[in-house]
Amino acid sequence: MAKTEVRTCFNCSEHIPPETEHFIIDGDPYCKECVEVREYTACQYYLDGEFMGDSENDDRVDHIQDYDDEYEEEKLYKCIKEFSIDMYDSDENLIENEQKVILIGSTWERQDYSSMSDVRLQSELGWLEVADETLDTHFVEI
Structure with a gap:
C-alpha cells in the first residue's frame, strides 16, 4: 500500500490543504505565508529573504492559484x-x-x-x- 502523504510546506511544515494557493520551488511545495512576493513588472519570489526566482523566464518557481490546484488528499x-x-x-x-x-x-x-x-x-x-x-x-x- 502506498504511504499516505499529506502535502506540507517544505519550509514551515504546515499542512497545505487542497484548493489552496501555494508555490512550488525546485519541485517542493511552500505555503504562501513562507514565500515573500515582491511585485515589479512581474513578480519576484523570496524564501526567508533569499531570492528564489521570478514570474518571467524562471522554471524554478510555479505560483499555483487556488482555482488551479488539483491536489487531492488520499482517503x-x-x-x-x-x-x-x-x-x-x-x-x-x-x-x-x-x-x-x-x-x-x-x-x-x-x-x-x-x-x-x-x-x-x-x-x-x-x-x-x-x-x-x-x-x-x-x-x-x-
Whole structure:
C-alpha cells in the first residue's frame, strides 16, 4: 500500500490543504505565508529573504492559484466489520471458488478509479472493489 502523504510546506511544515494557493520551488511545495512576493513588472519570489526566482523566464518557481490546484488528499478507510469477497486475477477475471477475508482493522486506500464496482480500495494485501453500501457499512474513513 502506498504511504499516505499529506502535502506540507517544505519550509514551515504546515499542512497545505487542497484548493489552496501555494508555490512550488525546485519541485517542493511552500505555503504562501513562507514565500515573500515582491511585485515589479512581474513578480519576484523570496524564501526567508533569499531570492528564489521570478514570474518571467524562471522554471524554478510555479505560483499555483487556488482555482488551479488539483491536489487531492488520499482517503484511508479501516475495516470495522469482517466480510469475504470473491477473488480476481490481475486481468480482473473471477477466480472460481476462491475468496478473501477482509479482516477488522485492516487499512485500505481509496483509488481514483474503479472498473468493476463503485469503489476500489488498495492495501498491502492487494486491491478490492466494493459497492458504496459495503463501504458505508464495513469501513470508516480515517
